[in-house]
Structure formats: C-alpha cells, structure tokens
Amino acid sequence: MKLRFVSLALLALISIQTLCSTNKTATPPNIVWIVSEDNSKHYMSLFDENGIETPNIEKLANSGVIFNRAFSNAAVCSAARSTLISSCYGPRMASHYHRKMGCIILQDSMEMFPAYLRKAGYYTTNNSKEDYNIIKADNVWDNSSKKASWRNRKDGQPFFHVQNIGTTHEGRLHFTEEQYRTEKTKCDPNSCFVQPNHPQTDLFKYSNALYRDEIVNMDQEVGDIVSKLKEDGLLENTFIFYYGDHGGVLPGSKGYLYETGLHVPLVVHIPEKYKELVTLEKGSKTNGFVSFVDFGATVLNLAGIEVPKNMDGKPFLGKGVSKEDLESRDETYSYADRFDEKYDMVRAVRKGNFKYIRNYQPFNFDGLMNNYRYKQLAYKEWRELYEAKKLNTVQSAFFEPKQAEALYDIEKDPFETNNLATDSKYSDKLLELRAKLENWENSMPDLSFYPEHYLLKNAISDPASFGQTHKKELSTYRHIANLSLSDFDSVESEIKSYLKSNDPWERYWALIVCSGFQKKDTKLIALTKEIYMNDSELINRVRAAEYLGLTKIENPVKAISKALYESTDSAEALLILNSVTLLQDGRQKYSFDLKENKIQKSVLENKLVKQRLSYLNDLQRPHYR
Incomplete structure (x- = not known):
C-alpha cells in the first residue's frame, strides 16, 4: 500500500514537472472559479447602466479583463453546470434536462475536465455545489464539500478551486406578503429599473431592489474569497474567474433563452507571473463571445494540458489564443427543454447583435405553470394581472402562444420585445441564423x-x-419539425x-x-x-x-x-x-x-x-x- 502511494506521488510530481517544462515559470498557474448563482449581467453597473455597484468585482476587473459577451449555454443550474463540467453541449449528451430523472454516463474516454487536471498533478476542490446531470467519477475532485479549500494541498502543488456563492439564488426572492409589507430594502425600489415586459408595479420594483441588495451581499463574499487568496500570497500566480452560473431570477429570466436568462457577468483576474498567457491588457474589456462550453477547455489550456478532441469547447485564454482570435468570436448557442415539471423545446443562436430563437413547440407558452417559479410573488402578480386583462401587449406575451421562430436586434431591443422574424427587411438575417442553428443541431446531433x-x-x-x-x-425528425x-x-x-x-x-x-x-x-x-x-x-x-x-x-x-x-x-x-x-x-x-x-x-x-x-x-x- 505504501509503495502504491509513493508511486502515485511520483507520477503527480512528474506530471507537474512536465507541465512546468512548457512554461517559463517554475510551476503551472493556480486557477479559481468564483461562481455566483442566478444572476445575469443586467443588474451590475460594471456591465449595465441599470445595475448596482459591485466594488469588489470591479477591483478584480482592474487587474484583469471584463468579458462583455459571456453566456451560459443553458438558463438553469443543472443544465448549465453539466455543460461547464464536461465542456460539451447538453443536447449532444442529453445532460440538459432539469432536474435530472436519470444521470448520463460519459463514455469514449470522456471525462469531467477537472479529472485531466488531477492526472497532471493539480489539487482539485469544489465548495460545494455540483448539480450535474452526469454520473461523477471518483477522479474528478480531491475534495467536493463545504470544507473544500486550496489550503489543504501539498506544498508547491498547483490547484483548481471552485467556490460557489448561493446568496443571489432564486430562493432569496421567495419572500412572503408579510415580508413585502414590513421589510425594507437598502436599494430604493423607486430608483430601480423594471424591464419593459414586466408590470411596472410596486411589487416588481421591490423585487428588483431586493435582488440588487443580494448582489451587493454577494459582491462582499467575492471580496472575502479574494482576500483569502491575497493573504496566502497567491494573487500573483492565480487566475481568478468570477461569473454567474446563468441568468437572473426575476420573472421570465431563469429557465428561458432570453438575454436575462443567458448573458452572464464574467471577469478574469490575470496574475502577474502568467500575464504572458493572455494577450489582453489588464483593466481592458473584450466583446469577443465566450460560452460555458468553452470554460473547461480554457482552464486546461491555461494549465498547459491538451484539450481533448471530444470536447465541444474552445479555449479563450492561454497559449495559442490571440487577441484578434478572441475578438473575432461572435456566436453563442443555447438550449432549454424540461425545467422541473414544465416541458418545452427551445433553441437559440446569437451572432453579433442579432438573436434567433426557435420555438419547437410554440403552443407551450412561457408562463405555463412551474411550481418553483410561482413561489415568487412577482410571478403570481404577473399572471393575475394578465388574467384580469390589465397588461399591455408586450407584458402579456409571456402568457400567450409563441411564434415558431423569433429574431431580435439585441442592441436596439435588449429585452427581446419586438420580433423581427416576419419583417421582410430582416429576411436575409433570419435565413442566415436559421441555417446556423440547423447546422449546429445536425453537427451534434441534438438528441432532444x-x-x-x-x-x-x-x-x-x-x-x-x-x-x-x-x-x-434525428435529421429526419428535425426536418419534420421545420415544416x-x-x-x-x-x-x-x-x-x-x-x-x-x-x-x-x-x-x-x-x-x-x-x-x-x-x-x-x-x-x-x-x-x-x-x-x-x-x-x-x-x-x-x-x-x-x-x-x-x-x-x-x-x-x-x-x-x-x-x-x-x-x-x-x-x-x-x-x-x-x-x-x-x-x-x-x-x-x-x-x-x-x-x-x-x-x-x-x-x-x-x-x-x-x-x-x-x-x-x-x-x-x-x-x-x-
């Protein structure tokens, strides 16, 4: 048993030395993910004019890069996290249904990406949410628990650590009517922007204000984690990713393929000792598109590990990724199917400022009952106002049948209220994006x-x-659907x-x-x-x-x-x-x-x-x- 332990330790040391030989520095970089739950970019002033200040994340951005166009490929936890951990598109793996009624098995030499880091000698930890729709092998994490920390690694051992923050989770907006009447928010509800497809009511203003309060609390937690890394003298050799695990939780966001459900904040701190791995300047911004499917591949690339060919993602940082290459990326794909007990099938592609959404079952209106969603008072009020015929056309759309396809100009219409699919001026753009989506679905292929x-x-x-x-x-079924x-x-x-x-x-x-x-x-x-x-x-x-x-x-x-x-x-x-x-x-x-x-x-x-x-x-x- 002792001999086996020594052999494994030697293998890990050899793996680390092999990695180091490809870098100018003594050891490969450490990498930390700080993941906040359920918040899109729309509520942070660093990314949006209607957002609140997040000083700790802003400070992190000063020593790194702001990604203005970062996207989850799915708009709900388990589907998004299954994409992250595998670096593979969910519809190809049948890993995109939330919540799982069965876990898929990875085959064909496929691994959750931290397993490749461990094989190379990294100490891998997760604190602590997993929520995968994939059976997890024993070789993924050294520790995945509420006690997991980089501090338990061996001296000199590089690490990959994930820290999850649940402060902004949807459940924080499941307040009662009594709380609504009696508990004040720090953010002034009357100063909060309410998006145009929502009722402009006091309850929606209050929900927006409370959500922003939680984002401020989350930002403090981000600061605490960065302080611990600084205390340990790790900022100079650790890449720190801060991002949201998918879009926000105000009605019509989480679970839906609108920008509020997909467009996430992303900031990456660039450590001084490894700045040669990134061609972007510290304190800069990029509009290059990056998606969750790319995150695992990016971590492997930063660690000097070859990205497996059976991964769908492409690195956006590290060796071989130029500034010009990153800036040229302008596409992201997304998917939504079952969300708890509510079924639908929706696919989307965004290219540049235009977004194409394909509703395969348009009669399944967005507001169809979902038990967990309707624990939120704002959802309930929205439905009641619709039934009472007190909403305008834009606000009512959530409860009515959809068009089979939709096209939006996100720059002009950020909340996707004006469908251009039937506007002849945009017919070329519609056909272009429709073809892109079909090619993507065929290439996987899409199992749904x-x-x-x-x-x-x-x-x-x-x-x-x-x-x-x-x-x-599958190609035939897609053809029939597209009739x-x-x-x-x-x-x-x-x-x-x-x-x-x-x-x-x-x-x-x-x-x-x-x-x-x-x-x-x-x-x-x-x-x-x-x-x-x-x-x-x-x-x-x-x-x-x-x-x-x-x-x-x-x-x-x-x-x-x-x-x-x-x-x-x-x-x-x-x-x-x-x-x-x-x-x-x-x-x-x-x-x-x-x-x-x-x-x-x-x-x-x-x-x-x-x-x-x-x-x-x-x-x-x-x-x-």
Missing part, C-alpha cells in the same frame, strides 16, 4: 428530437454514441405522409407541427383521430388529442386522462401532464378531474409528477394565487 423518456430508456448509458448511430433519424416554418399549403401533403409513417417519432413530430399550425383540415383531422384512438405510443395518442383540443375539434380530456392512467413510465407521464396543464390553463380552459388512485404506483413515486398533480388537483382557483 426524441422524447426524454425514450432517451432515458435507450441512450443514457452512452448518449454521444447513440446520437451518432441515430444521426439520420412548421413553411406555408401550410406547401407542406400539407408532407405532414399527412408523416402522420402515416411506421416510425413513431415521425408521427410524433408531425403531430406537434399540426398543433403549431392548428389548421382544421378534414383529412388532417381524420389521420389525427386515427392516431388518437389506436397509436402504439401513448404519447402520440396524447399529442393527437392535444391537437384536437387546441383546435377545439374534440374534447381531449377523456383520451389524455386514459393515456395517463395507462402509463408506467414517470417521465412519459410527466410529459402527458404538461399537455394537461397546457389545455387546462391555456385559452381552451378544459377541465380535468384526474384520479390519483388510477395512476400507476411507480409513476406516483416521482416527485415532479406529484408536484404537477398537486397543482392540477387544487380546486382553489385561480391556481396562481
């Missing part, structure tokens, strides 16, 4: 064109290989042919396209009713009933309830319950009376299913109060 419950059964043990094996099928971008008359016959396909997922996407168009074509109705009555897949019967219900051709309650009772798969049942919620709370207002004693026991064991049923069976109206 299969329903989640199917992936859990068939792909979770090796999702990347599964995607490559089924690339042709919704054409004029109905020009694709009607093609939709009907896919409704008759022997492939269940071709029928699945044809049904979703039908719900998007909501056309009352006689032959279409007949084909849909055939599926509604006899399809081999329960979820296809539900999708057919959903179409018939959205168009008010036929009441879908009985058919969907029956499918729910037959389901033995909790993920499948959860997707069925999403359709129930849509048809009950949307414009159609169908009334469901679900009997829990008819639902399979294995399904009822799922926490998210229980949350949906608790909401749906609550007869105290309105639900949002």
